[in-house]
Amino acid sequence: MKAAVLHAPGDVPRFEDVPEPEPGEGQEVLQVTACPLTNLDRMLAAGTHFASSANLPAVCGTLAAGRLSDGTRVLFRSPGGAMAEQAVANRAWCTPIPEGLDDDLAAAVQNPGVSTWAALEWRAKLRPDERVLVLGATGVAGRIAVQLAKRLGAGRIVAAGRNTDVLAALPGLGADATIQLDQPDDELRAAFRAEGSFDVVLDYLWGRPAEVFISTLGHTDMVLRSACTRFVQVGSTAGANVSLSADLLRSSGLELVGFGTGNAPPAAELDRLRGEVMGLVASGQLRMDVRRVPLAQVHEVWNLDQKGTRTVLIP
Ligand SMILES: NC(=O)c1ccc[n+]([C@@H]2O[C@H](COP(=O)([O-])OP(=O)(O)OC[C@H]3O[C@@H](n4cnc5c(N)ncnc54)[C@H](OP(=O)(O)O)[C@@H]3O)[C@@H](O)[C@H]2O)c1
Known part of the structure; x- marks a missing residue:
């Protein structure tokens, strides 16, 4: 499958072939539909975030929207990278996306x-x-x-x-x-x-x-x-x-x-907030601008100033 892969700290990720992910205990493989490009992703890749990994090469991206094998649309957090055609996630980290909310907006609003x-x-x-x-x-x-x-x-x-x-x-x-x-x-x-x-x-x-x-x-x-x-x-x-x-x-x-x-709230509280935030975006009460970009162009947009608009990569 295709993915955005980081080879060295500070590099721009490359769009290239990687093996499909293998699910571990309690995990599912999802088809990724939209993955936001956040400052967190940039800092992790630059090696300037406290959680930057020395274990490279690695697929970038942490939070995304995707489909479970039964077709359910969910937001998820992937321990193995989400800027890819497929990703793994713990079932417990998957939150259904409400009707009427597009995957790209749901994925984009989750982190901020x-x-x-x-x-x-x-x-x-x-x-x-x-x-x-x-x-x-x-x-x-x-x-x-x-x-x-x-x-x-x-x-x-x-x-x-x-x-x-x-x-x-x-x-x-x-x-x-x-x-x-x-x-x-x-x-x-x-x-x-x-x-x-x-x-x-x-x-x-x-x-x-x-x-x-x-x-x-x-x-x-x-x-x-x-x-x-x-x-x-x-x-x-x-x-x-x-x-x-x-x-x-x-x-x-x-x-x-x-x-x-x-110092984050408990998981149940984060789930509640995720639902509240998605509901507000779906009903137009919370405004957010997104720019959809094919994942294949990840290297072109990685360092672009977002000017209040979130870039969302579409595999
Ligand atoms: N702790 C958390 O859980 C959490 C969650 C979300 C975001 N964050 C962090 O919050 C920050 C903002 O995130 P974001 O998603 O809003 O990013 P963003 O959309 O890229 O916005 C960056 C902001 O920083 C401003 N900026 C950049 N350099 C500046 C400088 N030298 N002086 C003054 N302003 C400057 C930009 O101003 P201009 O508009 O003028 O360019 C813009 O307002 C990032 O560091 C991100 O990692 C943390």
């Missing part, structure tokens, strides 16, 4: 939709009427974060991003205000401060934008305060590190947590 909902509900513990800042709101996950924060009852949503055109469209998805990130540090700091305080920050960027925002939280007096900002670190497209002083932590209400595999 479920992770964003879980980050808001599970890690940020977002409460109605709270004020939310989305750092990196112009990306696929950021656009979903704006919509889900609104749906979960946020009182004010501020969307911060770099791409001017995508940023301008975010009020249409529920943002109450936008902040352009491409400005000098002092001006960006002033733009964050002009918005007042935030209860929750969902951060897809880290690096310089996060560092500038965090610097606005500290105080230089001895006034006792109790307001907190729950900052949830989800992605790091702008940088792997920030500098964080002890003074800042002691003089601010910053509460810093991450969202990822090390």
Whole structure:
């Protein structure tokens, strides 16, 4: 069968022949119908993700849509790679796709939709009427974060991003205000401060934008305060590190947590969120743009800037 195969860290995967996968205990072979190309796939292949494998060559792709042998359409997670004509998955990791939702949209929304909902509900513990800042709101996950924060009852949503055109469209998805990130540090700091305080920050960027925002939280007096900002670190497209002083932590209400595999909700909760997210997309209440590309063109699109649209590879 054909698959997107990575031969060395940092390479672009090649579309080539590989043996058909053999199911292990409790596993099924699925016909893959749609596999999204996510930043996670890129980082795993680049060797820059904490879970990057040294065991190469390997088929890329983790989450996809496909058909079980009885024809059921499901979302699944494949331990052996999903950017292929066939993949194996544990039966327990297969979630039926509802009627009326295309495989490509279902596959595309799974990673950004479920992770964003879980980050808001599970890690940020977002409460109605709270004020939310989305750092990196112009990306696929950021656009979903704006919509889900609104749906979960946020009182004010501020969307911060770099791409001017995508940023301008975010009020249409529920943002109450936008902040352009491409400005000098002092001006960006002033733009964050002009918005007042935030209860929750969902951060897809880290690096310089996060560092500038965090610097606005500290105080230089001895006034006792109790307001907190729950900052949830989800992605790091702008940088792997920030500098964080002890003074800042002691003089601010910053509460810093991450969202990822090390702190995910229980499996049953993830199943529920997967169903909720697919239902919202199927009913048009959650908007997401996808670009369908044949798997054979994987090398052409691997490093393309997605500009808020998710590329979905079709075997
Ligand atoms: N922890 C999890 O479970 C989880 C789940 C989903 C996603 N993520 C992570 O979250 C991040 C975003 O994912 P995504 O799917 O939204 O990706 P995406 O669609 O490719 O969006 C990337 C975003 O990063 C911005 N960006 C890139 N470099 C930047 C820089 N130097 N300065 C400022 N902004 C910059 C882009 O801005 P422009 O629009 O201006 O290019 C865009 O908003 C990725 O790191 C991804 O791995 C984590």
